Amino acid sequence: MKALVFHGPGERSWDTVPDPAIIAETDAIVRIDSATICGTDLHILKGDVPEVEPGTILGHEAVTTVEEGDRVLVSCITSCGRCRFCREGHYGLCIGGGGWILGHLINGLQAELARVPFADTSVHKLPAEISNEQALFLADILPTSYEVGVLNGGVVPGDTVAIVGAGPIGLAAVMTAKLYTPGRIVVLDVADARLEHAKAFGADIVINNGATDPVAEIMELTNGLGADVAIEAVGIPETFELCADIVRPGGHVANVGVHGAPATLHLEKLWIKDVTIMTGLVDTWTTPRLLELIANGRLDPTAFATHHFELNDTEAAYDTFADAATTNALKVVLSADRAQLTAKEQTEALAGTAV
């Protein structure tokens, strides 16, 4: 089969590789129908995630078809279903062999076929009324921003929610924060083009924090108190520290960004401020609920799908996604062309016998 293979920092190609095979009885082999690329994949290519071995197939977001013919969403998080953390709903912390493993510690989903461990507790069957493109961004970005940003942040109706960063994760925080009807969603970013996206996604107020003093602006909006909830959606020390500066006494900072360096925590100001700071990897426990919200017409993630490619063109899709500043891409959609596989090939592959 074909797959997007990581060959070390800066190196990737669409290669012919062996089909996946079932290793454990809890595995499933799935045929990828629709996949996408994550900002994290770009981090891997930069060499920021050293535990990814050269030769690994990338990708942790896909809508697929299982042997029995059902369409299923494969979550970026694999859950063994048995360990202490999975039993608590903390699948992201799985210590039974799951967690974030696809396209990270084992081969991933930017491929024609993939092996999915612990499939019974890690994939979500899709109802007929939900399209691939509606479901695709529930593999990672929507539950990530919802759980780690909105729910950890404790957003309640009427809140002033400040979201720092208007990339896809920040925009997904805008989209899912709206489920709780905040009074005002304020989005901060240094790029006006991204702030335009934020407005389109429903931000009430946008602030270019490269051009103005964001703390002063937030304080003016909030009678000098600060935001009820500040969501970090970038992943650098400065944006985290900005969140701590703009949150009100008694407020919440929810960190969604992936960080590579420590930040300074101004405890000399914060110790008396009654703040709650939460970090987190997504658990994807909200995925069933987000699917219901799509099915009921309450949520439409297709707005993220700015560019479409055939799965065979994954390399071009990477080029487009990596150059978002020029292409204005949010998320790319990679779609399988079924004509490429014969029926026999499909059947063999799905049965895990064609190794």
Added chain:
Amino acid sequence: MKALVFHGPGERSWDTVPDPAIIAETDAIVRIDSATICGTDLHILKGDVPEVEPGTILGHEAVTTVEEGDRVLVSCITSCGRCRFCREGHYGLCIGGGGWILGHLINGLQAELARVPFADTSVHKLPAEISNEQALFLADILPTSYEVGVLNGGVVPGDTVAIVGAGPIGLAAVMTAKLYTPGRIVVLDVADARLEHAKAFGADIVINNGATDPVAEIMELTNGLGADVAIEAVGIPETFELCADIVRPGGHVANVGVHGAPATLHLEKLWIKDVTIMTGLVDTWTTPRLLELIANGRLDPTAFATHHFELNDTEAAYDTFADAATTNALKVVLSADRAQLTAKEQTEALAGTAV
């Protein structure tokens, strides 16, 4: 009357000062029966709390008698009862003129008499069965460690609770954590004498983190996961950072210490670890409950009362308290000698007319 007056960094004396007078109709004048000294008072004397003006009477912890004759506990936190934060139970964040003001922004309680603003919503009437000494440490230290440490930390039965710092605040965290029957209370400190106190207060395990590797010890105790809850009870960057190192994935860090310098937050490790970090000034909303626990024999804070002085000897009490390394003092109790005031003086003072 007599009172302990701050005269700038390093300077304090037991002076004759004017009696307090009622300024607002919500004030009460109280006669101090029993007072104590807080570690924060020592910080003020070191000059660490620059907003305290020379000439201010110190002290924010006392059991007193009001004009009507009732014994009342005066809380370290004053609550206006009307502002948004007081309505939410966040009295420590009061923006209506309260918060921590006694012995800080206005004259305090290490005195024969004191003016208490917003008395209706800031003092607690004591039932006959609770002694002054039982109630005294509910003015600050018990609710502080309980609310900001144990409750913010989310301690539940069975938890491994690590408390960093075995001074009075850390010991109060031991005492109040026990209300939730943790599986194990582990106390860390660099002074063996303080660790002996911790054992006496009920710590199950003590670790001298100056002598051993505390992270390795905690990990060995917890199958490599870390503590469910880590409570910071010192107030320096190192101890906060230690808390972040020893907390388990999905665990809670509750900061109780008063900090004067920023700490380093290792987001490059913590972003994926699902940690919750909370800071806070005490609100004292639990004081009525703590009083009930004392009345029902479930809690006995008198173990903190290691040294007793007459109120007139407040200066000697400061010497003893400040030199805890030598005196082994936890908390000092200052008791008024009523014979010093004539009945007429008492009546006039309490009526607020003898200015």
Added chain:
Amino acid sequence: MKALVFHGPGERSWDTVPDPAIIAETDAIVRIDSATICGTDLHILKGDVPEVEPGTILGHEAVTTVEEGDRVLVSCITSCGRCRFCREGHYGLCIGGGGWILGHLINGLQAELARVPFADTSVHKLPAEISNEQALFLADILPTSYEVGVLNGGVVPGDTVAIVGAGPIGLAAVMTAKLYTPGRIVVLDVADARLEHAKAFGADIVINNGATDPVAEIMELTNGLGADVAIEAVGIPETFELCADIVRPGGHVANVGVHGAPATLHLEKLWIKDVTIMTGLVDTWTTPRLLELIANGRLDPTAFATHHFELNDTEAAYDTFADAATTNALKVVLSADRAQLTAKEQTEALAGTAV
């Protein structure tokens, strides 16, 4: 002044009565600008609330002006601000002289002037951008349905919320449930006209439970499980029992209706079903948040204002409101005609001196 006086069951009239006077220093005298009538007022007139003494002025919902000239919303719940329950935010349970007293135990707000006890902790200053009619229904109906229905019910995004009863309280539950983006709002009532209102307010599905089997319909909608949340908004045993029948295992029943008779609780079915049943009088702690939601354009309660009257025509307004089956009235708005009072009369009345 003029006021709507209760003269015993079935008897009411717009009478000339003495102006109110200040009794306690925490009182305020207010001039009514806009008032409304509650279903509870009709219950009083039927004799269902025997503790209301003949001679009492009715009404517990109004937008008013205080002596200082500020426009304030007078809440149906009076909060002393000091008792144990007020300190916990449970103002409806106030044991310090508040709770539901206006138009119940003391004179109410369907009058030209009114005395409001504990005004500092019981009224809400209105910002200029909120009109009287926008604020009026926050005196009772909106916070009641929000707190006792939606929040007690624990509505979260994606839920199937069943609301039994499509009168004003049920419709306010629809309006405020939408703040949490439920997957589906299902409204049940026996009157098609009221179900039409429900659709206009945003119900996704309506069921006439006099015409069909409501349990079967709910089960069909929910794969046989039942509703996540069932909100009782009528106040008779049958509708409460219906809620217990249609809630899913692990679901919540929130009772908002005012009941005059016991219901049967089928514990032989419910003991194993993990249900939570909550009852409650409104506390109005959410009123500041609801005001912010109006100010930010997230909530518009004016849809309830189906009929308008001058305050002088309160008797006609009662006729219209009591005959909602014919008039299709939801809420009536009573507006003061300022020309009736001379400036001097207004000043004297507000100063509380014109007794």
Added chain:
Amino acid sequence: MKALVFHGPGERSWDTVPDPAIIAETDAIVRIDSATICGTDLHILKGDVPEVEPGTILGHEAVTTVEEGDRVLVSCITSCGRCRFCREGHYGLCIGGGGWILGHLINGLQAELARVPFADTSVHKLPAEISNEQALFLADILPTSYEVGVLNGGVVPGDTVAIVGAGPIGLAAVMTAKLYTPGRIVVLDVADARLEHAKAFGADIVINNGATDPVAEIMELTNGLGADVAIEAVGIPETFELCADIVRPGGHVANVGVHGAPATLHLEKLWIKDVTIMTGLVDTWTTPRLLELIANGRLDPTAFATHHFELNDTEAAYDTFADAATTNALKVVLSADRAQLTAKEQTEALAGTAV
């Protein structure tokens, strides 16, 4: 093998029956080391649980040994680990084939051997430091009273907790409520002998509600407010209604009893009282925590083990347990006599091959 077989109402015997065999790959065959009898087993024998087919082996509480040699606690609740409710931690509501099935819908644990479905997610490995007798009552009674009584009731330190019923479930509520240090535990029962047990288990106050007016007594204890939490541990309408009568405004009623008849819910009094009523079947999600509390010496359930029998004497054990009024039995312990099985028989049976 031998097992206690239900033969219809009133009929049971210790029979020779076929050994259990593995049916699904998620099954395990276990050897019973220690078992006990539940009040529910007596209900089955009375015919109160009609879905139990004659021929079923009873019992849903045991400490056992699995083929690999590990000692495991078999929980009364079986969890498929995959269904929506199991993913939420609501194993008692499992819709994937689990829930309460052992000794109910399939053969149970009062036997020499048993088949345990979904073993990976339904049994708990026991550490060496916990004895069989310490672990045995964690199969049902301790987590039931803890989850459905104490946790659903929301007990917090200082609460007045009223427990109605001093049978084993009520006593387990006393034992586990103490983990939260309530201010007072009040136990009500009509039998003085059971109230003596309650005192021995730690009740602070006992009330014979057959001899005195329990509502008056509770009100006198609580300044006329009522208990913070009322736990129903009997299962008849009168005791549930008593709980609703003695709970304070804003308080919680937690129903643990198994009911066979409806109760009257006095909504005409309760609608305004802000009460929360919860029902529930145990989920056993707290079992790992309770095991840790035992291992750490915080909890000792062996006090329930009043009578000991050989497993072969299960019939005599039933006689003793059913006649608790005479025998004063709380729980009986049935212990296997290993000499009865040859090593070969044990091996074959555990391998599931000896059918």
